[in-house]
Amino acid sequence: MQNSIVLMFHEIHNKLWFKEVLQNLGKRYKFVNAFQLYENINNKGLCHITFDDGHQSFYDNAYPILYELGIPATLFVSPKVIEDEKNYWFQRVRKLNNKDFHQYVCQKVSNRFKIPIIDFSLYSILKALPIKIILELIENYERENMIKEESYINITIEQLMELKDSELVEIGSHTINHPILANESDRVAEFEIKGSIENLKRITGKEINYFAFPNGQPGLDFGDRELKILKETGIKLVFSTESNKIKGSFHNYVVPRIGISKGNNFFIKNKIRFAKQWLLLRNLSHRKTEDKERKVLTAMRISNS
Numbered sequence: 597m598q599n600s601i602v603l604m605f606h607e608i609h610n611k612l613w614f615k616e617v618l619q620n621l622g623k624r625y626k627f628v629n630a631f632q633l634y635e636n637i638n639n640k641g642l643c644h645i646t647f648d649d650g651h652q653s654f655y656d657n658a659y660p661i662l663y664e665l666g667i668p669a670t671l672f673v674s675p676k677v678i679e680d681e682k683n684y685w686f687q688r689v690r691k692l693n694n695k696d697f698h699q700y701v702c703q704k705v706s707n708r709f710k711i712p713i714i715d716f717s718l719y720s721i722l723k724a725l726p727i728k729i730i731l732e733l734i735e736n737y738e739r740e741n742m743i744k745e746e747s748y749i750n751i752t753i754e755q756l757m758e759l760k761d762s763e764l765v766e767i768g769s770h771t772i773n774h775p776i777l778a779n780e781s782d783r784v785a786e787f788e789i790k791g792s793i794e795n796l797k798r799i800t801g802k803e804i805n806y807f808a809f810p811n812g813q814p815g816l817d818f819g820d821r822e823l824k825i826l827k828e829t830g831i832k833l834v835f836s837t838e839s840n841k842i843k844g845s846f847h848n849y850v851v852p853r854i855g856i857s858k859g860n861n862f863f864i865k866n867k868i869r870f871a872k873q874w875l876l877l878r879n880l881s882h883r884k885t886e887d888k889e890r891k892v893l894t895a896m897r898i899s900n901s
């Protein structure tokens with residue numbers, strides 16, 4: 597039997613596509629909820645479905661299909677985003693003029709790096725900064741250019757309450773502000789992790805047992821410090837975005853996930869089959885370039901800034 601897998605989705609804009617993906621997976625795997633995965637982490641042939649961020653399309657498109665097929669899922673959200681109805685920083689950046697905002701960011705933060713940053717991509721630069729600076733850059737840029745804040749695109753608190761009461765959806769924590777935790781001070785890292793778990797507990801009235809790292813790449817986005825904080829919270833399973841199947845040898849506290857956002861059955865089958873080698877096979881992949889850039893920028897950061 598094949599190794600168990602956890603899949604990661606974000607937005608679903610085509611219900612039919614999502615339904616077909618699940619139906620095809622169902623021929624090869626047994627769908628389990630997060631607790632069943634936790635209890636049977638060393639078993640083969642299991643598949644757990646996860647969603648990050650809580651985009652409105654989860655409620656509109658994914659949830660009805662999960663419900664129709666009776667498939668459980670975990671939804672990782674920020675309690676602050678939902679309570680404030682204020683979009684995640686990366687969603688706000690998406691709405692800005694990329695070229696113009698890129699120039700603005702370079703101007704404002706070039707003094708934080710030992711090398712010129714103009715040739716690095718906007719997201720590589722932002723992901724090398726603490727969340728406080730990222731939010732300041734967005735807010736100041738929006739204000740100076742009189743850009744109206746975009747409308748809210750994630751689930752509402754009422755929808756969250758409906759989802760948490762459903763048999764199929766488990767709510768998991770995804771920090772408060774979606775920072776790159778590795779860029780933060782000890783104090784902020786702890787606040788982002790523990791604060792989000794406590795706030796979700798308060799809102800849902802339920803234990804929060806699962807956590808997914810924002811961005812989620814081991815080493816680049818989080819490390820031992822974050823895992824230590826999570827262990828103190830009693831969280832049962834922590835999910836990364838490292839593309840891999842669940843194998844006997846892996847550290848069972850950090851579960852890898854294979855990201856799925858598009859493609860037909862053949863494409864998805866191969867993406868799962870070659871999970872670990874996927875980035876190598878796809879040599880020009882955007883993510884690989886970004887990872888490389890981020891490693892350089894992080895190493896070239898001027899400390900104490």
Ligand SMILES: [Zn+2]
Binds near residue numbers: 810811
């Ligand atoms: Zn996320």
